[in-house]
Every structure is written in C-alpha cells, then in structure tokens.
Amino acid sequence: MNLPIDLPPLKGFRYPREIIALAVWAYHRLALSTADVEDLLAARGVIVSREAIRLWVNRFGSHFADCIRRERPRPNDKWHMDEVVITIRGKKHWLWRAIDADGDVLDILVQTRRNAKAAKRFFQRLVSQFGEPRVVITDKLRSYIKPVKTQAPNADHRAHKGLNNAIEVS
Incomplete structure (x- = not known):
C-alpha cells in the first residue's frame, strides 16, 4: 500500500x-x-x-x-478455458472459467446457456480485459472455435481434453 x-x-x-x-x-x-x-x-x-x-x-x-x-502482475498469455454445469435453485446453469498458465483465475461467468453465443460473450470479456492471448487451451467444445478465431486471430487454439487438465484441477 x-x-x-x-x-x-x-x-x-x-x-x-x-x-x-x-x-x-x-x-x-x-x-x-x-x-x-x-x-x-x-x-x-x-x-x-x-x-x-x-x-x-x-x-x-x-x-x-x-x-x-x-x-497485480499481468496474467500469463497462455489461457485455459472450461465450462462446468452447476445447479442453482434446481435450474441448470453453466459456470465458464478461465485461468492463465500460472493457475491465476482470469474470470468466471455464470450463464444459462452453453452455446457459441455464450462462449463468444465470455471470451470477448477476457480479451477486452487482458488483451489477446498467445495460446488458448480448451476442451473439445466446438463453441470455442469461432470466438477464438475472430477475437484472437493470432492465438494458437488447442482443443484437447488432456491439455486442459490445469483448469479441471483448479
């Protein structure tokens, strides 16, 4: 301080x-x-x-x-993104999460949908707040493909279940 x-x-x-x-x-x-x-x-x-x-x-x-x-230090330029289902008052919601390579939480977002529009909204928030990443690692959800390609055209998008283990553990 x-x-x-x-x-x-x-x-x-x-x-x-x-x-x-x-x-x-x-x-x-x-x-x-x-x-x-x-x-x-x-x-x-x-x-x-x-x-x-x-x-x-x-x-x-x-x-x-x-x-x-x-x-706070700037986040790493390698991001792991994932979504998980949660139940709020008996209704299914999706918790979208993003961490950097060091394991620091970049952002979380709760939405009722798990589609390309929801993925775009979440990724757009991340890019506007932290800038364009160098590498984006996601699971095999196809909704990530278009937002990553449009918001961060220079980013290397790796969609692989095993590579995204860092966020699965967090």
Whole structure:
C-alpha cells in the first residue's frame, strides 16, 4: 500500500488518511470482516467502530480495489478455458472459467446457456480485459472455435481434453 506522506487530511473525518487507508486496505486485501479490522486497529491503539469502518469501505473501497488490481502482475498469455454445469435453485446453469498458465483465475461467468453465443460473450470479456492471448487451451467444445478465431486471430487454439487438465484441477 503506497500512500504519499504529504497528503492533506480528509475533510470531515476524525481519523487521518493513513488509518482510513489501512482499514480499507485490510478489509479488501486480507478479506477481513469489519470486526477483524476493528480488532486490528485496536491492537495498534486506534479505537474505531465497525460502523465507521463499514462507511469507509463503502466510500473509499472502489478506489482501493482499483489500486490493488493495478498492482497485480499481468496474467500469463497462455489461457485455459472450461465450462462446468452447476445447479442453482434446481435450474441448470453453466459456470465458464478461465485461468492463465500460472493457475491465476482470469474470470468466471455464470450463464444459462452453453452455446457459441455464450462462449463468444465470455471470451470477448477476457480479451477486452487482458488483451489477446498467445495460446488458448480448451476442451473439445466446438463453441470455442469461432470466438477464438475472430477475437484472437493470432492465438494458437488447442482443443484437447488432456491439455486442459490445469483448469479441471483448479
């Protein structure tokens, strides 16, 4: 967490910017509850209510989440894509998943269909967010062929059941 030291205090807030930043950062980065953040700050000698932490998270959370996302390393250019059926309230849905070669989750999407339109929507989201991949590894679902060819024409598309084991394990 990088904060410039010479920032002016936030108007209308009792606590300095550094304490608010630490609370919001701990909530998002460490996935702590407001009670855990309250205990963390109390251990450092700062008495803050859970409600104040919740208000800080609601107000400044999106900014800190964007900063955390920017600090993440860029994903690998070799993607594994897969879909799995899940049941939600008795209705069949498809969970589309994509990971990179390091096993980091790129994106997930839940849809009611498993067709070319659904594959196109999912792959289009990935390409717009992370850029064009070098290699795309999928199972033998034919719905992947057209989206990969149109969205990433230079990508090497490998459709093989055994090669996609990395995402099957994740």
